[in-house]
Amino acid sequence: MSTALKLPTVEDYFAADLADEHKLEFIGGEIFGGEIIAMAGGDPVHSYLAATLTQILKNRLAGAPCLTFQSDLRVQIGDDMGDYVYPDATIACPPRRFLDTRPRTLATPTIVFEVLSPSTAARDLNEKAVAYRRTPSLREYVMIDSATRRVTHAVRTDDETWTVRDYVGEATFTLPTVGVQIPLAELYQGFEALRAELAAAPTSPAPAG
Numbered sequence: 001m002s003t004a005l006k007l008p009t010v011e012d013y014f015a016a017d018l019a020d021e022h023k024l025e026f027i028g029g030e031i032f033g034g035e036i037i038a039m040a041g042g043d044p045v046h047s048y049l050a051a052t053l054t055q056i057l058k059n060r061l062a063g064a065p066c067l068t069f070q071s072d073l074r075v076q077i078g079d080d081m082g083d084y085v086y087p088d089a090t091i092a093c094p095p096r097r098f099l100d101t102r103p104r105t106l107a108t109p110t111i112v113f114e115v116l117s118p119s120t121a122a123r124d125l126n127e128k129a130v131a132y133r134r135t136p137s138l139r140e141y142v143m144i145d146s147a148t149r150r151v152t153h154a155v156r157t158d159d160e161t162w163t164v165r166d167y168v169g170e171a172t173f174t175l176p177t178v179g180v181q182i183p184l185a186e187l188y189q190g191f192e193a194l195r196a197e198l199a200a201a202p203t204s205p206a207p208a209g
Contacts, residue, residue: 013084017074018102026084027127045146048194049115050088052187053144057089060180066093066110074105075112079134087112088144091178108137110177115144129154133162139177149188 013026050071057068069090076099077083084105091111099105112132114124124143132141133154143152151167155176167173172183 010082010084014101017084023072023074023086025086026082027123027131043117043146044198045191045194046088046115046117049144049146049187049191052189053113053115054089056182056186057091057180060182061091061178064178066091066178067096069106072103074101074103075109076105076107077109077112077128077135077138078131079136081107081135083131085128085131088115089113091175093178109135110137111140111142111175112138113142113144115146117146125152140175142173142175144187149184149191151184151187 010026013024017024017026054068054070061068069092071086071088073086073090075085075087075090077085087109090106090109090113092106092108093110095108097107099107114120114128116124129141129143132138133156138156140153140155142154145151149168151171151173152164153167153173154162154164156162165173167184170183170185172181174181
């Protein structure tokens, strides 16, 4: 489960994120209002889907001007660019701008991807989705379910509104900004087998610290 720590400023967040062994997200606005959100630990299914997604994107965009980044890249979002998050994958097209922070922060995301986990899904689908829509450079965001084959894809239109569509089963979704098609069968390859393996595997106690 994620935890929330009250810290009043962005500078405090930068210091905490640099010092903490876990990635921290800073989500302002009306609901979280200056809270720091500690990210949940890596789940095998979450990790597998994020790795598969990154591999697909890197293969599709090999040699292209738009670059794919993994989940360890911090990204600045929001209408006032006052929120900081770690998407599971990010595509950034030229011109790219990075903030001179430690670690460096991408200020111009083009497409972001979130793999939904039980502990973070509500925030990803609500507060973070709102912040993503208010990010000037962002053209698309994608939410990937880790419990079933379902992808929610949002695209910014020419009139600055957003269209949102769900894809399930054997569907294919397209990232129009970069001209990439991703079949769910490819994204979720091995997904059911891994979930079955985890469900059948005996649990082991954590090692004593």
